[in-house]
Amino acid sequence: MQHRLGCISNLLKIGIEDGLINANPFTSLSIRTPAGTTDEKNYRPFTRPELIEIFKYLKKYQPKGRQMLCWILLCTACRLSDALQIRNFDVKQTTRKTWFIHFVHEPTAQWPVLLKSKAKNNRMTPIHSRLIAEGILEKDRSMQGRLLWDEPRTTANYSTWFKHLLQKLGIWEKKKTVLHSFRGTARDLWREAGISVDVRSALTGHTSKDVGESSYGAGLQLKPDILMRELKKVDLSWLP
Numbered sequence: 001m002q003h004r005l006g007c008i009s010n011l012l013k014i015g016i017e018d019g020l021i022n023a024n025p026f027t028s029l030s031i032r033t034p035a036g037t038t039d040e041k042n043y044r045p046f047t048r049p050e051l052i053e054i055f056k057y058l059k060k061y062q063p064k065g066r067q068m069l070c071w072i073l074l075c076t077a078c079r080l081s082d083a084l085q086i087r088n089f090d091v092k093q094t095t096r097k098t099w100f101i102h103f104v105h106e107p108t109a110q111w112p113v114l115l116k117s118k119a120k121n122n123r124m125t126p127i128h129s130r131l132i133a134e135g136i137l138e139k140d141r142s143m144q145g146r147l148l149w150d151e152p153r154t155t156a157n158y159s160t161w162f163k164h165l166l167q168k169l170g171i172w173e174k175k176k177t178v179l180h181s182f183r184g185t186a187r188d189l190w191r192e193a194g195i196s197v198d199v200r201s202a203l204t205g206h207t208s209k210d211v212g213e214s215s216y217g218a219g220l221q222l223k224p225d226i227l228m229r230e231l232k233k234v235d236l237s238w239l240p
Helices: 002-017 048-061 064-076 080-085 129-133 155-169 181-192 197-204 211-215 224-231
Strands: 091-093 099-103 123-126
Touching: 048 064, 048 155, 064 080, 064 129, 064 155, 064 181, 080 155, 123 197, 123 224, 181 197, 197 224
Parallel strands: none
Antiparallel strands: 091 099, 099 123
């Protein structure tokens, strides 16, 4: 409601600038957010039994591309928009043979990539062995285009699809269980595996709170070989 109110206010502001109207009654009007609303917006991670049910269903009923999307979200903890923007040539290998996904903010490239925090969110996320086993390396990486798209799709398309999937499985909770829940689930799995907070932050491209760490040097997020040593601690063999 506040967003819609802001749209109306901006339109009337333009009207005043163009001399079409004399006043904007919405300038100082705002809608107070009820206490506790912020807490309700928090997505919860999936439990292990829920993950098993989700991936069983994906494997049995869903096309490879949608299976791969969920595996990428779980194994990298990236955002949905980041996953959908991965280009074929963003899947790379270091000189030490570590496979990684290069998330890089390139808004003016032929196949543009726009990350939430722009260049601050650039990272080289190592590819977990389970993600490789599920076939992320099978597509020709010399081809132009997106890794997951057979046809253009928006984040809303995938969100709606996943909502229906969770409803079928009895897992859906309004504003609680969504595709973004994979992000929190991944971080929980990393914590359980004993991965340090610095490595967890590097894997998701978050800037270190330490001024020296965030201002000088390449940073852990651009060192996939080091990150892979830690990521190997995460066991995903229990998933179908």
